[in-house]
Amino acid sequence: MKSEYDPKNIEERWQKFWAENKIFEAKDNSDKPKYYALIEFPYPSGDGLHVGHPRPYIGMDVIARKRRMQGYNVLYPIGWDAFGLPTENYAIKTGKDPKVVTKENSDNFRRQIQSLGISFDWSKEINTTDPKYYKWTQWLFLKFLEHGLAYKAKMAINWCPKDKIGLANEEVVDGKCERCGTEVEKKDKEQWMLKITDYAEKLLHGLDTVDYPERVKAQQRNWIGRSEGALIKFDDIEVFTTRPDTIFGATFIVLAGKEDRFTGRFVINPATKEKIPVWEAEYVLPEYGTGAIMAVPASDERDRAFAEKHGLPIVENYQEAGFENFGKKVVKYKLRDWIFSRQRYWGEPIPIIHCASCGAVPVPEADLPVLLPEVSNYQPTDTGESPLALIEAWVNTKCPKCGGEAKRETDTMPNWAGSSWYFLRYVDDKNDSEFASKEKLKHWMPVDWYNGGMEHTTLHLLYSRFWNKFLFDIGLVPTSEPYQKRTSHGLILASDGVKMSKSLGNVINPDLIVDRFGADTLRLYEMFMGPFEQAIAWNEDSLVGTRKFLERVWRLKDKITTDSSVEPKYEMHHAIKKVSGDIESMGFNTAVSALMIYANALEKHDKVTQEEYEALLKLLSPFAPHAAEELWNGLGHKESILLSPWPEADESKLSPKEVTIAVTINGKVRASFKIGSEANEEELRTTALSLIEVQKWLSGGEPKRVIVVPGKIVNIVV
């Protein structure tokens, strides 16, 4: 039966089939080994999904689908990280309730993602703005408080004196307010902090136990920024240095400051006993070390540049010192505690009640969640408080301890809160008595493979590891590290190479691509377009290539032979091996190209066996599941291809009978010959030297040296 490939006809049908048969639902009691695949859940913005969003979902989908075929019980969940500024700003502008906006946006995202046939388990969908979810975010905050890891401190916020509101860093452009251009000031405010610095060592050492790319580990290590050094007093100024041995070369002191400036002061260098000047400069960070350094221009480039600019002395050959006489050894970190308060509406209310006699009192567990109240205005107040502060009926309450008059905390949590533990909630998302049961956590944790953006490598990754480690320490989760393996994907940029954003008008909506080419073509193209971990520009012209490939696979079914004497050729084993391996290393682009090479080879064969064709469909199914399912079904299979076993390569049939050996003279290719793949070094050497092209270069003489690389090359040095 001949038919045209028509994705419109098949994609929705199979999506329905998968949903009705609950093929993607993870089972809590299964004999199969578990596999927890995770992607970073999206922020459902009003712009809708763009073609960049699905890239990681498709990548992990390929892994998840392969794992199911390999016999795993797979959990591949999704939800919405829905608190945050864009929705709030939209609410401020339009007066719309952020709850309603969030519902509309996530409904749209869900529809769009579902049209792509990603194998998410939608029965476990979560939403960080759902009171049933943020009840536990609040509960977890109280655990931090209970264990002394949440505290209040006076910290500066960005303050626009004209608009009289606190600003997020994002809203400060070149030190000015994004809305009105006024110079932004700092304003001190009491804020809740989380003591992540207590976990600096554990976060650092944990990296040795997990499978992350080296560049991700490096970013985390640098962010934590552990350094061993010494505190040394220059009179009353204490400096931190990692090079106490260079103290004899210290010719001035620099304090953290906004501009380069001599303070007019001098102090004594305890090693040289010389009087040295005290300067201020921006390059010294107020929050690192002691906010003061001893400058050794001879050994430090920045000190040297500063000394040269301001004509300060440079001592080139100074005596080395043991620092024992001058300072004490200390370990410092760049990592700072986490400011956990926001003066905003659209976040989890911090569950604290302030009582004049009892102080900051946690809201009792029975009273959680502290619900976000309805307000008429979502804008922060002109005192710098969150808009919640204006709702007296909500703010004024009774102290849970003494029953006296008290006021609620009006700050909310940062967007990072909900995403710091969502992977724990997925395993038991309907639980109303615990954030997740110990039993289910024990079954599913850790996440086996977590893929996310490079842009989340420092903050989100570190924060969520911190929460998990804390919960492990107090016995609430079974593993110290939440993610066994982490990989990163690159952004999909607009065709002009810049980030896609609504304001730039360069967003590509996947709905259009699905409509024109089909979901399978979109999926295949996003996997084929380039290395998964690298940023790449969208290029619509190339989509036709993957669509044509699917059409070719479609037509190939008409070549299947019933002749039982035909054996599958080595290309099948090679494709199985290559595609299987490439999927594991997320080399999706080369996996797809291997599929194309395999399909091209089958096209050239006179007869294609059913086994060869079914292997092609199975290997293709994680990438283009709808087409694979339809073709598989057309071969008479009653069960989903997604439940068929992943093919295995026969190692003995992996290589072709004949190989081509290149012959190079002094490293330049001059000739080549074909020979049986089992030929040994001596045969290769003799054959190469006997070639006419080689004789020409030798011109009767003997080669100086011959290097033979079996299966590859013979290099002759003349």
Next chain:
RNA sequence: GCCCGGGUGGUGGAAUGGUAUACACGGAGGACUUAAAAUCCUCUGGUCGCAAGACCUUGUGGGUUCGAGUCCCACCCCGGGCACCA
């Protein structure tokens, strides 16, 4: 400025230190067709040359090696992060 990546044909890209440009897009020519679309076949890094062939080519400049896109040093350019964007 600091930390982490990247730079290869007209385009996206491929390549455990071993035939650079696989696979795909685009382009040229041909077959089929009344014609077009679709499909199939051939060619397609640059320069010189009728050709055989020679030389050049992986951001730039050096180095290591029988052999470097790959390793080392220096530089230039682009992207991500920098703690209140998510």
